[in-house]
Amino acid sequence: MAGIEEVAKLAGVSTATVSRALSGRGHVSPSSRQKVLEAAARLGYVVSSNASSLASGRTRNIGVVIPFLNRWFFSSVLEGAQQALLRHGYDLTLYNLSGDGRERASVFEHFLLRQRVDAVIAVSLELAEPEVARLHDLGKPLVGVGGPIPGVRTLTIDDVAVARLATEHLIGLGHRRIAHIGGDIEFDLDFHLPTNRRIGYEGALRDAGIEVDPRLFAPADFTIRGGYHAAKQLLGVPHDRPTAIFAASDEMAIGSILAARDLGLVVPRDVSIVGIDDHDLSDFFGLSTVAQFPRLQGEKAVEILMEQLEPDADAAPPAATPLPYELRVRSSSARPLEP
Numbered sequence: 446m447a448g449i450e451e452v453a454k455l456a457g458v459s460t461a462t463v464s465r466a467l468s469g470r471g472h473v474s475p476s477s478r479q480k481v482l483e484a485a486a487r488l489g490y491v492v493s494s495n496a497s498s499l500a501s502g503r504t505r506n507i508g509v510v511i512p513f514l515n516r517w518f519f520s521s522v523l524e525g526a527q528q529a530l531l532r533h534g535y536d537l538t539l540y541n542l543s544g545d546g547r548e549r550a551s552v553f554e555h556f557l558l559r560q561r562v563d564a565v566i567a568v569s570l571e572l573a574e575p576e577v578a579r580l581h582d583l584g585k586p587l588v589g590v591g592g593p594i595p596g597v598r599t600l601t602i603d604d605v606a607v608a609r610l611a612t613e614h615l616i617g618l619g620h621r622r623i624a625h626i627g628g629d630i631e632f633d634l635d636f637h638l639p640t641n642r643r644i645g646y647e648g649a650l651r652d653a654g655i656e657v658d659p660r661l662f663a664p665a666d667f668t669i670r671g672g673y674h675a676a677k678q679l680l681g682v683p684h685d686r687p688t689a690i691f692a693a694s695d696e697m698a699i700g701s702i703l704a705a706r707d708l709g710l711v712v713p714r715d716v717s718i719v720g721i722d723d724h725d726l727s728d729f730f731g732l733s734t735v736a737q738f739p740r741l742q743g744e745k746a747v748e749i750l751m752e753q754l755e756p757d758a759d760a761a762p763p764a765a766t767p768l769p770y771e772l773r774v775r776s777s778s779a780r781p782l783e784p
Contacts, residue, residue, distance in 0.1 A: 447488035456484035468534075506536040507750065508562035510552060512569055512635065514541045516667060517696060517724055518739050522568050522590060525743025533751055538562055542570070553579060564754060566590065566746045571635040572597070586753035588746045592636030593765040598749050601765045602737055604638050608645025608693070610772055611719045611735050615689040616653045618780045620717060622661070623650065624687035626675045626697050629664040639664075642693045642721070661687055665697050672700025680708055680716060688781040689717040695724035695734050702730055702777060713779035723773060731776035742768060 453460045458477055466473045466481035473481070484490075507530055511519045527537050538561065540552045553576045557565055565580055569591035577597060580587050589599035615623050625646045628639030647657045663679050665671035672692055679687055680701075692698035698720025705712050712718055720727065723736030749766070 447490045449490070451488055452481065452484045452490045455488065456480040504536075504561060504563055505534060506538055506562050507747075508538050508540060508557055508565045510540040510542060510557075510565060510567045510570060513543050514539070515543070518694070518722055519568060521739035522743040522746075525740030526566060526747050527743070528740075529744040529747035533747065535563075557585070564588070564750050566743075566750060567594075568743075568746075569635055569638070586750055588750045588753070590742050590746050591638075598753065599765045600742055600745055600749070600768050602742075602768045602770065604636075604641035605645040605648070607721055607735050607737065607770050608642035608691070609649045610645075610770070611691050611721060612646045612649035613653075614733065614772055614774070615691060615717060615719060615778065616649060616655070618689075618717065618778060620689040620781050621655055622658075622685065622687045623655075623689045623691060624661040624663070624679045626663050626665050626672055626679070626690060626692040626701065628667055628693055632667060639693060646691055665692075665700075667694045667696060669696045669700040669703070672697030673704045674700075676701035676704035677708070680705055680710060687716065689719070689778070692718065692720045695720035695722040695727050695732060698732055698734065698777075699724070699726060699730050702732065712777050714782065717778040717781070719778055727773075728775065733775045733778040734773055736771045736773050738769060 449460050449463050453463045456463065456477075458481060462473060462477055463481050463485075466478045467485065509523060509526055511523060513519050523539065530537050540556065542549050542552065557580065562585065564586040565588075567587065567589045570589070571592060572589065572594050574595070577587065577594065581596075587597050589597050591599075592601050593599055612623060625643060627643050633639045643662070650657050661679065663675035665675040672694075675697065676690060679690065690698070690701050692701055698718050701718050702712050705716050705718070710716055718732065720732055720734045721737065722739070723734050724732075727734050745766070745768075
């Protein structure tokens with residue numbers, strides 16, 4: 446097989462330029478990059494990953510750490526990150542922490558500290574100071590997704606504001622008896638997402654002069670099944686049934702729609718339902734929701750990571766970058782029936 450010298454000679458550039466063009470590291474003019482790519486293709490030259498790693502100290506492999514793989518949101522963030530990494534010529538190693546706390550300790554104390562990854566993306570994990578310090582001591586760039594982490598570039602979603610927007614949508618339609626299906630204690634460990642969404646829900650009620658009724662709250666596990674059982678309890682009461690439900694995720698909201706139908710209720714005539722996420726199935730169910738663009742979150746995390754792997758003098762200091770969200774009104778929410 447041809448070597449880098451032959452590629453450089455055919456392209457009319459230096460071997461250093463060939464290395465930068467094929468590795469994606471360092472500046473190369475578009476015309477020179479094109480010449481190198483054409484020369485490499487003609488000669489059948491392929492960069493050796495082992496040789497490249499030895500020369501650069503890089504593995505071109507990024508570690509992504511997530512708390513759950515079997516949740517739509519996390520798999521969508523992962524999909525966005527993977528596609529962006531492929532475009533940059535990087536591989537991805539996934540660390541799924543859905544087990545007990547010992548798995549998390551093992552990942553941060555052993556796996557990520559070995560020379561297997563160039564950088565780390567942590568999704569919905571509120572990293573402790575020692576976890577961050579271990580990675581920084583080894584010079585491994587780190588990006589967080591889901592909430593602020595001191596000393597780390599992060600992408601943050603304002604869960605209080607997102608929940609407030611969903612609740613205010615129902616209030617604006619005229620609902621006063623609005624139930625909330627939130628996460629249980631298992632999901633309140635990192636960034637306190639369930640707590641913050643409940644705070645947003647209750648804040649919107651209070652601002653509208655609506656008394657918060659603890660009987661209108663039901664915990665679930667962010668699954669369709671969990672939302673179904675929680676909604677059955679909320680909607681099955683004989684008196685003062687809620688006219689609307691705000692669920693802290695679309696999967697729980699979809700479960701609520703199914704529960705309402707099984708109880709003989711019509712959505713939205715008898716009960717309006719709103720979720721958060723803009724799940725792939727939300728349009729099919731006509732679910733009103735607040736979109737938080739998880740695939741875009743994964744892509745943006747990679748963009749920030751690439752800036753850290755190839756920093757310049759004007760690189761931004763560690764800070765939290767707010768993520769976009771958007772209310773999407775569909776057929777699951779409407780004005781309540783007149784009493």
